[in-house]
Amino acid sequence: MTTDLEDSLGEALRNRASTVPHSPMPRLRSPRPARHGWVVPVAAAVVALAGVAGVAVALQSGAEPPAAPAASTAAKPAPGALAPGEVYYSREESGDGGTVIRRELWQSPQRTGPWQERVEGADVRGPAAGRCYPAAKPADEQCTRSGSWFNPTVDFLAKASRDPALIARQLHAEAVEEEQDRIDSGDFTESDETFSEANLAYLALTYLQGTLTANGMPADVEAALHQVVAHLPGVEVNPNAKNLHGERGTGYSLRDFKDRPLTVIFAGDKYIGSPTTAVEHGAAPGLGKAPSRMF
Amino acid sequence: MAAPVNLRPATTGPPLAEALEQQWMPLVRLAALLVNDADAAPDIVQDCYEAVWRLQPRVTDHDHFVAYLRKAVLNRARSRLRRLRTVRTFLAQARPADDAPPADRDLLAAEWHTELLRHVDRLPARQREVIVLRYYCELSEAETAEAIGVSPGTVKSSAHRALATLRSKMKDHVDDH
Numbered sequence: 001m002t003t004d005l006e007d008s009l010g011e012a013l014r015n016r017a018s019t020v021p022h023s024p025m026p027r028l029r030s031p032r033p034a035r036h037g038w039v040v041p042v043a044a045a046v047v048a049l050a051g052v053a054g055v056a057v058a059l060q061s062g063a064e065p066p067a068a069p070a071a072s073t074a075a076k077p078a079p080g081a082l083a084p085g086e087v088y089y090s091r092e093e094s095g096d097g098g099t100v101i102r103r104e105l106w107q108s109p110q111r112t113g114p115w116q117e118r119v120e121g122a123d124v125r126g127p128a129a130g131r132c133y134p135a136a137k138p139a140d141e142q143c144t145r146s147g148s149w150f151n152p153t154v155d156f157l158a159k160a161s162r163d164p165a166l167i168a169r170q171l172h173a174e175a176v177e178e179e180q181d182r183i184d185s186g187d188f189t190e191s192d193e194t195f196s197e198a199n200l201a202y203l204a205l206t207y208l209q210g211t212l213t214a215n216g217m218p219a220d221v222e223a224a225l226h227q228v229v230a231h232l233p234g235v236e237v238n239p240n241a242k243n244l245h246g247e248r249g250t251g252y253s254l255r256d257f258k259d260r261p262l263t264v265i266f267a268g269d270k271y272i273g274s275p276t277t278a279v280e281h282g283a284a285p286g287l288g289k290a291p292s293r294m295f
Numbered sequence: 296m297a298a299p300v301n302l303r304p305a306t307t308g309p310p311l312a313e314a315l316e317q318q319w320m321p322l323v324r325l326a327a328l329l330v331n332d333a334d335a336a337p338d339i340v341q342d343c344y345e346a347v348w349r350l351q352p353r354v355t356d357h358d359h360f361v362a363y364l365r366k367a368v369l370n371r372a373r374s375r376l377r378r379l380r381t382v383r384t385f386l387a388q389a390r391p392a393d394d395a396p397p398a399d400r401d402l403l404a405a406e407w408h409t410e411l412l413r414h415v416d417r418l419p420a421r422q423r424e425v426i427v428l429r430y431y432c433e434l435s436e437a438e439t440a441e442a443i444g445v446s447p448g449t450v451k452s453s454a455h456r457a458l459a460t461l462r463s464k465m466k467d468h469v470d471d472h
Contacts, residue, residue: 005462005465006430008407008408008411009426009430010430010431012408012411012412013430013431018324019333020323020324020327023323023337025316025319026337026344101359122352122353
């Protein structure tokens with residue numbers, strides 16, 4: 001519902017915009033590779049994580065970074081773990097029946113190490129000066145805050161609890177803190193439902209979807225999160241759910257206030273996406289390189 | 296009526312040049328509102344376009360591409376305002392309290408809008424961005440949050456504060472008359 005003031009604002013802004021004189025679009029120079037890095041905002045074409053509000057990153061074109069040393073073949077790392085020299089690789093495709101968007105992400109195991117993202121063939125590369133892949137929470141734009149379930153980092157996931165009951169309590173606490181922060185920042189939408197179990201569970205699942213999409217998820221943590229999701233209050237279970245690629249698994253859904261389902265699908269204990277996404281994780285021998293194995 | 300920049304085109308997008316051409320004036324208008332300078336607006340958008348043109352992205356999802364352009368314009372507008380902050384502070388102090396409304400429009404409505412925009416121009420940068428994106432571009436809170444690079448909660452609180460300020464200022468304006 002809009003107020004008179006809001007209506008007036010829209011009208012006043014449109015009136016002002018209508019006075020901007022028409023100017024022809026200038027002729028653009030022939031494209032050529034940029035020689036230097038330049039910073040622009042990138043609206044991430046596909047970001048499943050609801051808490052992520054776009055990313056500000058450095059786009060660079062030019063020479064490939066030095067490839068990481070070849071993966072060691074002496075010992076096969078555990079699923080979800082990297083061999084020396086490898087980087088994490090994830091591939092997420094999303095679509096709603098029309099266009100399918102592919103996002104690939106290569107990440108160093110170090111939080112502030114190099115990373116590269118490829119969205120629909122366009123490469124986005126992290127700056128070299130120790131700035132991490134954009135954090136899940138915009139409030140952590142500098143990636144200096146410690147990780148959490150709502151702001152997963154490789155370090156955090158490696159050390160996280162494997163106990164579903166403890167994880168559930170931690171998630172609940174983070175959801176409460178998140179809502180309290182919103183209220184403290186002047187959010188006027190607080191209602192009796194703000195701290196309801198249903199709302200907190202929905203918030204937790206929203207962030208968990210991003211956490212499960214993130215790189216660096218140890219297999220045993222993923223299995224524990226599966227148990228947590230399966231026991232969220234009010235969760236609906238569909239044993240024959242299919243992700244975007246038609247892969248079958250068990251779907252867990254919570255509904256928002258407009259009765260729209262938010263679904264995550266596990267095949268066994270492995271997260272595979274949702275009805276509109278397909279998520280895969282693996283390892284690659286270097287940034288931008290084809291994955292050498294999938295987890 | 297939705298602002299042109301907020302139009303939702305078909306999923307299959309046009310080629311890059313055509314997409315840029317389509318969005319040129321909507322983005323120029325958006326830039327003009329963000330920096331309150333119609334002369335500077337084309338430069339801001341052209342700067343953004345040059346960068347995009349160098350990259351030559353494939354426009355496979357028009358909605359995302361428009362969101363990308365909008366965010367790029369927003370950031371360049373923000374940079375320009377940062378550069379001009381000192382000058383603007385001086386000009387704001389020196390500017391006459393009232394801008395005369397155009398003579399050929401409804402005087403009351405024009406005066407109301409002029410006064411309202413005068414206070415919009417004085418809002419903190421983030422609040423002004425939220426107001427323009429929400430009420431001119433008619434973006435949702437989530438879309439506004441993505442464009443600005445903050446959380447939806449921040450958008451809500453910024454909008455709340457901005458509207459409270461504007462409501463108070465406009466009430467003073469009514470009381471003064």
